[in-house]
Amino acid sequence: MRKSQWILVLVASVVVFSLYVFGRIVPKNTEMPDNGQVAAADAAGQIAPAALEDIVAKAKQSLNPALQMRISGFENSITRGDLRDQKLSAYNALARLWDSLGNIPLSAYYLGEGAKLENSENSLTFAANLFLTHMPHEQDAARRAWEATEAQGLLQQASGLDPQNDTIQVALANSEVQSGNVMQGVQRLLKVTATDPDNVQANLLLGRLSVTSGQYDKAVERLQKVINRQPDNTEALYFLAEAYKATGKKKEAIATFEKVKTLVHDTGFSKEIDQYIQSFK
Incomplete structure (x- = not known):
């Protein structure tokens, strides 16, 4: 971490x-x-979740041109690459870079994308919990809805790997509540x-x-x-x-x-x- x-x-x-x-x-x-x-x-x-593209674009606005180009390079590596390891490397690089810039949600997003490729219960729940932990600090309702939705997707995949894990079930319930699916x-x-x-x-x-x-x-x-x-x-x-x-x-x-x-x-x-x-x- x-x-x-x-x-x-x-x-x-x-x-x-x-x-x-x-x-x-x-x-x-x-x-x-x-x-x-x-x-x-x-x-x-x-509340409709914010779009990833808008979140990334806004985050890039405050960065210098060199950092913007570096991020774009990693992003292009993901879209161009068909190899699992190439995508995983780019996701991890983007997660580290956004983390170094203090942007926890985007770091969590790219950690989550890598976790989906790995299909690792621990990695999926770790990325999801980063979203859930950050949500109390997010003031924008649409961005908060996006974080909840991302966490929910990660935890659903983790739940499929370990359906009897109560810790995952509670975290998934938390994400459902935060995304507006309270009764569920x-x-x-x-x-x-x-x-x-x-x-x-x-x-x-x-x-x-x-x-x-x-x-x-x-x-x-x-x-x-x-x-x-x-x-x-x-x-x-x-x-x-x-x-x-x-x-x-x-x-x-x-x-x-x-x-x-x-x-x-x-x-x-x-x-x-x-x-x-x-x-x-």
């Missing part, structure tokens, strides 16, 4: 407010027929918890979705399962505090927010939490 990719993964795992913004799902108080599980969807419907993602998560009721990642995502849809009792149930297994899981604690706050349990909400502060160890974050607590205390 490249240095900037490691940094992105580490930051995303710690900064809880980014996780809170992550879903960007408009709450919709609708229950699923299956035990009333959460349903949440963007009020405007699914929720159903996939429910299949995971049907065979593994205490699955941390599935319960975490279901708990988060329950908060965004206003089903706070279900959120508490799901998130408490996570915390029973991982007492210091900051994302689960944050959303549990939100559920407590929404149901009028101010004392529990404040105590849980305070615990998140001690675990995150970030001055700016602590200040935001303090201000947030004062807003409902």
Whole structure:
């Protein structure tokens, strides 16, 4: 993994407010027929993903002519080449180059294209997780939809290689939720918890979705399962505090927010939490 990719993964795992913004799902108080599980969807419907050509063209605009020519050379190598190894070499070169320029989504895209050729479960899931990790930081909705769609395609291929892998299934469900296929993602998560009721990642995502849809009792149930297994899981604690706050349990909400502060160890974050607590205390 490249240095900037490691940094992105580490930051995303710690900064809880980014996780809170992550879903960007408009709450919709609708229950699923299956035990009333959460349903949440963007009020405007699914957003069309941005086109790769437009993303690449915009990224190239800020580069000097030499770099633009170098990138074009690798791109031409892909379109001209019929040999698998030639294409794979060009994909990897473009992934490294975009990574060195700090463009994680395009680096992930070319890593993903190489992973598709290799048909490697590890490479496919790695590239997909780069997309999913970057998505909270992407402000453009169309580009975010593109990242979700790319991640979904990679994870579908990985799932075909290892259909029983719950980690892949949860990641695929996450990509489905982020691409607007919320019900499909929720159903996939429910299949995971049907065979593994205490699955941390599935319960975490279901708990988060329950908060965004206003089903706070279900959120508490799901998130408490996570915390029973991982007492210091900051994302689960944050959303549990939100559920407590929404149901009028101010004392529990404040105590849980305070615990998140001690675990995150970030001055700016602590200040935001303090201000947030004062807003409902």
